[in-house]
Amino acid sequence: MAKFSLFFVLFTLFLSHFVGSSLGKKQSDVLGKFYKAKKIKNSAIGKSYFKTAPENLELEKVILPQEGLKEKDWIKNLPGQPPVKFQQYGGYVTVNASAGRALYYYFTEAENSESLPLLLWLNGGPGCSSIAYGAMEELGPFRVNSDGKTLHRNQYAWNHVANVLFLESPAGVGFSYTNTSSDLKTTGDTRTANDNIVFLLNWLERFPEYKNRDFYISGESYAGHYVPQLAHEILHHNKLANRTLINLKGIIIGNAVINDDTDLIGVYEYFASHALISDETYLDIKKYCSNDDYNKSKCDGAYAIADNNTNNLYIYNIYFPLCHDGNLTKYPKIPSPLQFEPCSDNYVYAYLNRRDVQDALHANVTNIKYDWVACSDPLFYNWKDSPVTIIPLLQESLANGVRVWIFSGDTDGRVPVTSSKKSIKAMNLTVDKPWHSWLYGGEVGGYVETYKGGLTFATTWGLTDLEDLLASTVKEIEGGADQTGNEIVKVDGAGSEGGAVERSTPHELGEESIA
Ligand SMILES: *[C@@H]1O[C@H](CO)[C@@H](O)[C@H](O)[C@H]1NC(C)=O
Ligand SMILES: *[C@@H]1O[C@H](CO)[C@@H](O)[C@H](O)[C@H]1NC(C)=O
Ligand SMILES: *[C@@H]1O[C@H](CO)[C@@H](O)[C@H](O)[C@H]1NC(C)=O
Ligand SMILES: *[C@@H]1O[C@H](CO)[C@@H](O)[C@H](O)[C@H]1NC(C)=O
Ligand SMILES: *[C@@H]1O[C@H](CO)[C@@H](O)[C@H](O)[C@H]1NC(C)=O
Ligand SMILES: *[C@@H]1O[C@H](CO)[C@@H](O)[C@H](O)[C@H]1NC(C)=O
Ligand SMILES: *[C@@H]1O[C@H](CO)[C@@H](O)[C@H](O)[C@H]1NC(C)=O
Ligand SMILES: *[C@@H]1O[C@H](CO)[C@@H](O)[C@H](O)[C@H]1NC(C)=O
Secondary structure: HHHHHHHHHHHHHHHHHHHOOOOOHHHHHHHHHHHHHHOOOOOOEEEOOOOOOOOOOOHHHHOOOOOOOOHHHHEEOOOOOOOOOOOEEEEEEEEOOOOOOOEEEEOOOOOOOOOOOEEEEEEOOOOOOHHHHHHHHHHOEEEEOOOOEEEEEOOOOOHHHHHHEOOOHHHHHHEEEEHHHHHHHHHOOOHHHHHHHHHHHHHHHHHHHHHOOOOEEEEEOOHHHHOOOOHHHHHHHHHHHHOOOOOEEEEEEEOOOOOOOHHHHHHHHHHHHHOOOOHHHHHHHHHOOOOOOOOOOHHHHHHHHHHHHHHHOOOOOOOOOOOOOOOOOOOOOOOOOOOOOOOHHHHHHHHHHHHHHHHHHHHOOOOOOOOOOEOOOHHHHHOOOOOOOOOOOOOOOOOOOEEEEEEOOOOOOOOHHHHHHHHHHOOOEEEEEEEEEEOOEEEEEEEEEOOOEEEEEEEEOOOOOOOHHHHHHHOOOEEEEOOOEEEEEEEOOOOOOOEEEOOOOOOOOOOOOOO
């Protein structure tokens, strides 16, 4: 596959993850709350610009010996998994020895791992697990069956086109832990980015064959913060070291939190334009929640109505059903061909809390005191810093030749396409290749616009009927060119599964999670 086609292949593959995302639900719930908490004047959540890691982060002190650990992390088999031909690894990387912080990773290699890039995936929250959502409900190789103890293949897994590294971040999320419990109350974007780069540098020592590999960072929802912040750390440390410590090529964020003001109003514009709230409620929010005409009681009242109107929806994909019976079943239900299972959260929770599963994953080796959960309340409720915008960091990535992909599933209501459009508009970019549809099977799969400087915005269009869905094949997706003029988006029979793709069913991006 052409070097520059990775983004597009991923793009076609991510269609499937929208179908599968129900874990996004909680992620998204927390994100909605988080936005509003930040809006409050004198909010406890710091909103200042992102601060870089201390200049004197001494690499030789944070990089610890990793010999022999890769072999120990090899996962022979997960309980209940079907046979596969790729390798899996899981384990801990200490990121702060004095505090006792260790981050858990789950790595799914591609079958032809030597020729494909390394891609890190992060879910958002803040406080939500990349194993819960990314690995087990979205782009990972397996989905958990309704019995909570066996797995089936996700044929649209991203490890068809990349070696995919799922990271539970920051400490306190999922299987990642800290031995200093006060850390859970003092974490925010800055520590997350610092710990993430320390993780990566150590992980690359453990897997040195990936050191010079093309590297991409991807994520959704609140990872709209984590991804460009980690890119910033990498660029910063590459510069300090005067060499390429990490070979960062691009970043990919989906239904991503980018710029608070535009993200937030975009949510209500989406709700109104999709007939979820009334125009009056939308106009009240627009007026009374803005800085100019802010009126707390009117603003809160309008938010309450909007919340109430959208309460009984699956907000990551407003057209998907809710989970009505999340009880485990004795025998696995046949998974839906759409691969959307509204009760997946329950199955994943049951699976990841099994001792045999944790042992196989090399997770929870210190007997963490609480259950594995998809999203951490202590982290979320005590989150310390969260800049109001990450636009300066996206600009920094572009200025350093790191390509930026922003994608949006257009049925997500948590970080909807209206928010992404407004946030991109706020960047004042010059259009390179104007808004146009991309097709597959002769039908619209979504829309793409590219901008000068290396930014691409791509959407996927909502779910189509089943027959068409199954029959669909990506014929060709055409996009723009990267800044060096290379054609980046031509995918013929994308992926390694004959090019079959599900029609887009963007969910929140998981959001996504806030994801
Ligand atoms: C480790 O984390 C603690 C907070 O728990 C922080 O004070 C300290 O500076 C960190 N150490 C390093 C080397 O980053
Ligand atoms: C955390 O504490 C446990 C129990 O003392 C210990 O085994 C583990 O190595 C510590 N983790 C880190 C990252 O230091
Ligand atoms: C950085 O590396 C380049 C080439 O390796 C060398 O020419 C240059 O002097 C170095 N700069 C600094 C500040 O070390
Ligand atoms: C805000 O709206 C309330 C309720 O309509 C009204 O009583 C109050 O005067 C308004 N406050 C301001 C500062 O305009
Ligand atoms: C929310 O909606 C329910 C009906 O769905 C209604 O009974 C309730 O009064 C509403 N609450 C508010 C605050 O509007
Ligand atoms: C799910 O399990 C609970 C507890 O065993 C039971 O009370 C409930 O009826 C079950 N729900 C359904 C829909 O079977
Ligand atoms: C870790 O294991 C202990 C039992 O040894 C269990 O009670 C706890 O729920 C587990 N926690 C996580 C986060 O996996
Ligand atoms: C975009 O342009 C507007 C109007 O000129 C300006 O206020 C804003 O700061 C610009 N935004 C960026 C990210 O440059």
